[in-house]
Amino acid sequence: MFRLKNMRKSTKSNLVTFGIVIGFYIVIQILSALGLLTSSLSGQLVPICSYVILAVSLNLTVGILGELSLGHAGFMSVGAFSGTIVWTTLYGQVPNWLGLLLSFVVGGVVAGLFGFIVGVPVLRLSGDYLAIVTLAFGEIIKNVMNACYLGYDSTGLHLSFKDAASMNMDPTGTMIINGAMGITGIKKASTFTIGIVLVILTLLVILNLINSRAGRAIESIRDNEIAARSVGINITKYKLMAFITSAVFAGIAGVLYSLNYSSLVAKKFDYNTSILILVFVVLGGIGNIRGSVIAAALLTVLPELLRAVNDYRMLIYAIVLIVVMIFSQSPQVVAWRKRILDGIRSRMKPGPKAKEVQ
Amino acid sequence: MALLEVSNLGIAFGGLQAVAQLDLKIEKGHLYGLIGPNGAGKTTVFNMLTGVYTPTEGNIVLDGKDITGKSPDLISKAGVARTFQNIRLFNDMSVLDNVKVALHNQIRYSMWTGILRLPAYREKEHEMDREALRLLKIFDLDKEASLKASQLPYGKQRKLEIARALATNPKLLLLDEPAAGMNPNETAELMNTVRSVRDQFGIAILLIEHDMNFVMGICEEITVLDYGRVIAHGDGKSIRNNPKVIAAYLGGD
Numbered sequence A: 001m002f003r004l005k006n007m008r009k010s011t012k013s014n015l016v017t018f019g020i021v022i023g024f025y026i027v028i029q030i031l032s033a034l035g036l037l038t039s040s041l042s043g044q045l046v047p048i049c050s051y052v053i054l055a056v057s058l059n060l061t062v063g064i065l066g067e068l069s070l071g072h073a074g075f076m077s078v079g080a081f082s083g084t085i086v087w088t089t090l091y092g093q094v095p096n097w098l099g100l101l102l103s104f105v106v107g108g109v110v111a112g113l114f115g116f117i118v119g120v121p122v123l124r125l126s127g128d129y130l131a132i133v134t135l136a137f138g139e140i141i142k143n144v145m146n147a148c149y150l151g152y153d154s155t156g157l158h159l160s161f162k163d164a165a166s167m168n169m170d171p172t173g174t175m176i177i178n179g180a181m182g183i184t185g186i187k188k189a190s191t192f193t194i195g196i197v198l199v200i201l202t203l204l205v206i207l208n209l210i211n212s213r214a215g216r217a218i219e220s221i222r223d224n225e226i227a228a229r230s231v232g233i234n235i236t237k238y239k240l241m242a243f244i245t246s247a248v249f250a251g252i253a254g255v256l257y258s259l260n261y262s263s264l265v266a267k268k269f270d271y272n273t274s275i276l277i278l279v280f281v282v283l284g285g286i287g288n289i290r291g292s293v294i295a296a297a298l299l300t301v302l303p304e305l306l307r308a309v310n311d312y313r314m315l316i317y318a319i320v321l322i323v324v325m326i327f328s329q330s331p332q333v334v335a336w337r338k339r340i341l342d343g344i345r346s347r348m349k350p351g352p353k354a355k356e357v358q
Numbered sequence B: 001m002a003l004l005e006v007s008n009l010g011i012a013f014g015g016l017q018a019v020a021q022l023d024l025k026i027e028k029g030h031l032y033g034l035i036g037p038n039g040a041g042k043t044t045v046f047n048m049l050t051g052v053y054t055p056t057e058g059n060i061v062l063d064g065k066d067i068t069g070k071s072p073d074l075i076s077k078a079g080v081a082r083t084f085q086n087i088r089l090f091n092d093m094s095v096l097d098n099v100k101v102a103l104h105n106q107i108r109y110s111m112w113t114g115i116l117r118l119p120a121y122r123e124k125e126h127e128m129d130r131e132a133l134r135l136l137k138i139f140d141l142d143k144e145a146s147l148k149a150s151q152l153p154y155g156k157q158r159k160l161e162i163a164r165a166l167a168t169n170p171k172l173l174l175l176d177e178p179a180a181g182m183n184p185n186e187t188a189e190l191m192n193t194v195r196s197v198r199d200q201f202g203i204a205i206l207l208i209e210h211d212m213n214f215v216m217g218i219c220e221e222i223t224v225l226d227y228g229r230v231i232a233h234g235d236g237k238s239i240r241n242n243p244k245v246i247a248a249y250l251g252g253d
């Protein structure tokens, strides 16, 4: 009895989340067919998908594992650059679908590798070191990519972190990354449909992970590390699993984002972007995956809708953030909200005690 | 050979020798008590036995295997489970999931089986649900399975900790003040439960408890610690009448 009910509850909740994503896709398709989609909104569709993936994946680290990460944009960056390099170098050599697939795979794998490199030394320690290290990681990646010159000619690959001249490249060679100017002349490949497919893939993997043996182990570490170890959980393993999965999807989101534009610059993936993604997670509710989806989508279009008051955008963000934090964190408000919700529920369902007696 | 053999175990925190020269021998299926005044070092002994603290001297052998200084998760796998004096549940997880987490090394499937929802996923999850509910039922917690652990009243939280510890399929169960905060009725009920757990699972139980009726009522053998050292050892009767023990407790107050 109990089991069936419980299973249905989590499955139902996941289905609602997928329903929202698919519903959003259908609505946009209809609006688009009717010609009702403004160009500014249609330009936001791929970034929305990208930010949804970023928020959902960061929530795995912040909400499910319970570790603060301030460098999600860094993983987005390494994914974007590696994936875009694959896309531009393979362009015209292999079928587009294959090139695209490979660029997403490479972007995800490279970001995951960086997740491993950052995570291994930090996650073995208990304590809040991850926040500091990921913050530094994001800044280092930004500065390194900003100063990175990469190209190839008949003699092979050339790399420099000083300037284009010190690459010693033949003038007829091809520039891949041109320092602060980044990668230019990218053939735009991301579409809303690809974005939605990736959002669904991300949700499938992360929701299924959460509702599994491994996911429970990850949540138990969040709730009580000492108790988790005492029941036989290898906490380093599961911390790494969560953190690397989170990084992989940030990388995929980076590729999706990058291939939506003709150029890619490292400056885009800075501290502000990491904080913005964290804001989505906090506003949507820490540990609440569906909340991340909605918050990321709404807050990505919000600035577009608030164009007129653009100067106050960050101010509005800050106010909304504070209000929502009070709404979701303060014990008094949580208790008050619960009373109201319970009141509504008991009015809708007769015999609220039935469940407990059973 | 006894199930647990502890010899010359000691630990110092800076200048403070919290436990010194501790010898313990616990046979399979025995109910064993560890008592002593506040600050005597009882919890510290549990922390060494479960790998939370690394002893500065001595060794711990479980079932012929040296587990001294091993990490807590390896010691759990070796067969030692525990509860905590200050309850440590997974508060934001359901009562059922608290037990399912502890089945981690008993019923296993890979991360990919979970992510891809392979057929083994359903099968193993059902097996876990069944097993977790069976354990919860022993402690009369099956009705609360879908509540969050933090929503349980205090006494039931203590019981959930025991159910969770049992889920790891231990050979030795360590209970740190299981009756703390319980009323006399709950305490009496817990005594029966602890006894029947020992009989049903055939495991050894080492428990710390300040409630003397509890300890004398169910433990076959008792060790008394004071200032980190053993001052007495024997059955309930000999402990009760031991002048050193009486002095330690009176002095402690």
Ligand SMILES: Nc1ncnc2c1ncn2[C@@H]1O[C@H](COP(=O)(O)OP(=O)(O)OP(=O)(O)O)[C@@H](O)[C@H]1O
Pocket (backbone or CB within 6 Å): B013, B016, B018, B036, B037, B038, B039, B040, B041, B042, B043, B044, B045, B085
């Ligand atoms: N991590 C630690 N660092 C420093 N001192 C510690 C540490 N853990 C325990 N101690 C000290 O070791 C001594 C024994 O503590 P312990 O918690 O084992 O006592 P106890 O017998 O369990 O007492 P109680 O009955 O109050 O629970 C105390 O003086 C305590 O302050």
Ligand SMILES: [Mg+2]
Pocket (backbone or CB within 6 Å): B042, B043, B044, B085
């Ligand atoms: Mg203690």
